[in-house]
Amino acid sequence: MSIIVQKYGGSSVADLARIKKVAAKVVATRERGHDVVVVVSAMGDTTDELLQMARDVHRVDQPNGAAEVVAVPIKGTSDLSRRELDMLLSVGERISMALLSMAIHSLGCEAISFTGSQSGIVTNDSHSSARIIEVRPYRIQDELRRGRVVIVAGYQGTSYKKEVTTLGRGGSDMTAVALAGALGAVACEIYSDVDGVFTGDPRVVLDARRLDSISAEEMLELSRHGAAVLHDEAVSYAKRHQIALHARSTHDPDSRGTEVRPDGWPDELLAAAAIVPCAVAALARIVSVSIKTAELVPAMKCVDRVFAGCGVLSLDAVGDTATLLLDPTNCPDVEAARETLAGVVGAAGLDTARGCVTLVGHDIGRTTQWPMAVRDCLNAGGLSHYDLRVREHSIRVLLPGEDCPLALNLCHRLIP
Missing domain, CATH: 3.40.1160.10 (Acetylglutamate kinase-like)
Structure with a gap:
């Protein structure tokens, strides 16, 4: 059987x-x-x-x-x-x-x-x-x-x-x-409890819609940036081993849920489809660590110890400074970890008051259209203190944690 x-x-x-x-x-x-x-x-x-x-x-x-x-x-x-x-x-x-x-x-x-x-x-x-x-x-x-x-x-x-x-x-x-x-x-x-993957967190975005299907690549971006429906490492494993995932509601017997396609979208569909975002996710709190590149090795060893099990969102280097972004969700005591790490990189190099909102869609970071659209919608919504980080399949907004709900709703308006 x-x-x-x-x-x-x-x-x-x-x-x-x-x-x-x-x-x-x-x-x-x-x-x-x-x-x-x-x-x-x-x-x-x-x-x-x-x-x-x-x-x-x-x-x-x-x-x-x-x-x-x-x-x-x-x-x-x-x-x-x-x-x-x-x-x-x-x-x-x-x-x-x-x-x-x-x-x-x-x-x-x-x-x-x-x-x-x-x-x-x-x-x-x-x-x-x-x-x-x-x-x-x-x-x-x-x-x-x-x-x-x-x-x-x-x-x-x-x-x-x-x-x-x-x-x-x-x-x-x-x-x-x-x-x-x-x-x-x-x-x-x-x-x-949730009937699949939605275009946004239904608790925050009132007009969020359920997706019938999504590629594993897109789901991986969402999971890493706050969508709690599926664990990011599980999605990554399923993608590598070509395992189809189905996210469904326990309590709805007629739940259709969302299929996560491990092989992405067929070439013929990609060729005919417009490049558009499919969903948005948010982390109300991230940890930003600025490290002098000469001190990178001991600093990363300390990060591995005090933030063990926490997801690394990115590590970017500009000049003699590297910036590490972490998702502290799995950290039992963020403030204690922050105090320990401050002894290595200095208190000025640490910021635990920022949040992150991420717009996700196949190839949306490979055009100028969507980064500009994100900037325009945030500015129109009255937000000005933020940074944009563009990746192939995502556009990340770093901003004060208290602004995350507003930014999440503003970015959701960009999803067709």
């Missing part, structure tokens, strides 16, 4: 009622004649709650009754703390996988749950931000042959040293895509 991999995010399994709905959805897929592998995230805010426990246990009581907070896992801690953090955070997905397996059993369908290590997810030894280096899905294949649904804990694996590792925020998407590739699945379906 054909294999379908389904991934359900934390909001989809936030409580027992939602877990039961997911179980019914999984059983329905099984009854349509497919083998099913399900990847689950931790329930609701479980990961955040576990992370807060880790912060709390690092509090140092002071004689005056106050508590000095020691950041986790950056300031005043060691690699050992990162290991223990992985041991702690991996618990959340294990709860979800066991409960979902039980719920599927209650509907008369056989199921079995596996941790990341039991599923054959092998990673490097970078705790908190591990990368998958190999998938050995032999136990999954054995259970599928026995007619069982297999539930896998997302976000985690085991290193070649046999240590539990986690993949960073959004890592469950990566688990699902890697398993889909290893198992030769016919589809990898990513379920969340």
Whole structure:
């Protein structure tokens, strides 16, 4: 039978009622004649709650009754703390996988749950931000042959040293895509509260529209710049391994969602299509680091340590100064990381108060039309303090974080 991999995010399994709905959805897929592998995230805010426990246990009581907070896992801690953090955070997905397996059993369908290590997810030894280096899905294949649904804990694996590792925020998407590739699945379906990929964040852009399809190249730009529907590394992996992704709503049975095409657009469609933007995304907070090129190596080593797991948006050099832009979303304590990095590059070289709005579309950065259009619409909207950075498939606007919602809506007007 054909294999379908389904991934359900934390909001989809936030409580027992939602877990039961997911179980019914999984059983329905099984009854349509497919083998099913399900990847689950931790329930609701479980990961955040576990992370807060880790912060709390690092509090140092002071004689005056106050508590000095020691950041986790950056300031005043060691690699050992990162290991223990992985041991702690991996618990959340294990709860979800066991409960979902039980719920599927209650509907008369056989199921079995596996941790990341039991599923054959092998990673490097970078705790908190591990990368998958190999998938050995032999136990999954054995259970599928026995007619069982297999539930896998997302976000985690085991290193070649046999240590539990986690993949960073959004890592469950990566688990699902890697398993889909290893198992030769016919589809990898990513379920969340949102019915696919939209032209803008529907919470901010009221007239945002759902896209029926989008190229992996365009989706990768959106994911890296704030669109939380799909994890950027998962999209990149799917593109490299030619895996089609489908982003759909958990709660809408008629959800059409959005197909992410790994092979991009056919040449005949590109030849006939106008060069236009398809969507816009925003990061309300980025980290900008100015580094003297002579000090680049030690500065980057410090960045790798204190901002481990954070996405690098760009690294540009002009003269004797390089500018690094980071997405700090995965950083447990941005201010503690900023303080540590300031000791290397100086406080003047750091800016954590900026945001980024990115307009995305195939080849829009290869014409003068769209950068000029972005500048005109921002100026007309009353924004003047911004910088434009143009890439092949995107136009990035760097501006004060508080201006991001307005800039997002202004840029969305450029999408036909």
